[in-house]
Amino acid sequence: DSGVTQTPKHLITATGQRVTLRCSPRSGDLSVYWYQQSLDQGLQFLIQYYNGEERAKGNILERFSAQQFPDLHSELNLSSLELGDSALYFCASSRWDRDSYGYTFGSGTRLTVV
């Protein structure tokens, strides 16, 4: 157990629907990062939150949004789902400061859009 908890582990939904993925960071970590992993695009950074504030955006579609709550857990909302959104979605967390610990990844949510 890495300490980063993601739920659900698997999600199957239909095109056009909306889903919410949840991430609880490792205890003490203030930053949460969302990544999408697909066969064609590899691991792509989506968005980062730090202590409740958005800090960086990557290749995140307008149909996708995220937030980080006061208890530091984060949710990634995916709407108007398309077949191409099927992927593994990872959450990672890190400490606030520049230590050598690095980034800890959760076990991921496998999203299948049918």
Place this chain on the structure above:
Amino acid sequence: ELKVEQNPLFLSMQEGKNYTIYCNYSTTSDRLYWYRQDPGKSLESLFVLLSNGAVKQEGRLMASLDTKARLSTLHITAAVHDLSATYFCAVTTGGNSGGSNYKLTFGKGTLLTVNP
């Protein structure tokens, strides 16, 4: 835009042999990370390299960093089947004080298969 390139992308090895995976990146980076991923699983941190000339070893894996050449290597010694996995390198760039903006940019990964 930061680009991270790994090669080879596919590596089939025999048990007991040595090999090296290369990771090049296109702009100045302050840290380099190596991760391992088993099929359908999460990313497991292997090494964090913090400075030029850094070398870290764990078991049959050794990673090094040359920031001047913008190159990191992951050397595998006497490969065993358990090392079969996909290996990713990733770098961080930019950032404000307090470490609040250090997103990872990943290479495409190297799929390593160790055959008996």
